[in-house]
Amino acid sequence: MSAERVRLDKWLWAARFYKTRRLATEAAAGGKVQVNGQRAKPARDVQVGARLTVSKEGFEYELTVLGLSERRGPASQAQLLYEESAESRQRREALREQMRAAALGTPRTEGRPDKHDRRRLGAFKRGQGE
Template sequence: MSANGGEGVRLDKWLWAARFFKTRRLATEAIKGGKVEVDGQRAKPAREVHAGQTVHVTKGAYAFEVVVEGVSGQRGPASQAQALYTETAESVERREAIRQERRAAEAAIPRVDHRPDRRDRRELARFKRGRG
């Protein structure tokens, strides 16, 4: 792991080493799909990332905006991966807001607490036929 700005590593390798993606292939597909930007510009998988650059990663409903603190081409423990970047405060706030919205939306949807038994199935069938 290097913290100086002189050395660089491929963007797909860095995303994999920083544990944003489980495999380099997934990282490469996300980059090619326009889900990753470096310093506000679309990037290619082979672009070199240096310390101090800003990387914007979109994964599903969540968006991460991180500042590169170190570079590494090898995947290590999660503690090392977290040392490779720092997430901006705005990014954390946006993700938390999205998480709260999703939690509220899930709470509004009723969930079945058990599998229907014979009686429940018969009542449902009657209801669907219009005799309920």
């Protein structure tokens, strides 16, 4: 953590936002990461105090860089590299709850229908009822 500048893709990987550096590079190149409100390329240097916006899997993280690292370490160490804003955390939790509620309304099946179920389904589709 002694460097004063680190490449964006390396920092995102070290902070454990992406599992591989290649995924971090693709996210930055694809416009999923902004540094200080501007779209950033993977090779852009990140400094302590920079404000990052990371869009990942439908969630948006607003972060402030607190530390730099080019090496990926344990998750407990990675969490010390950034601080997420309270508003960002609240928005993510609200979105997560909405997604859970939507998933509860989706019917679940017990698996593939067996022979008896297929015959009942065929009869229903033909209008014969049960």
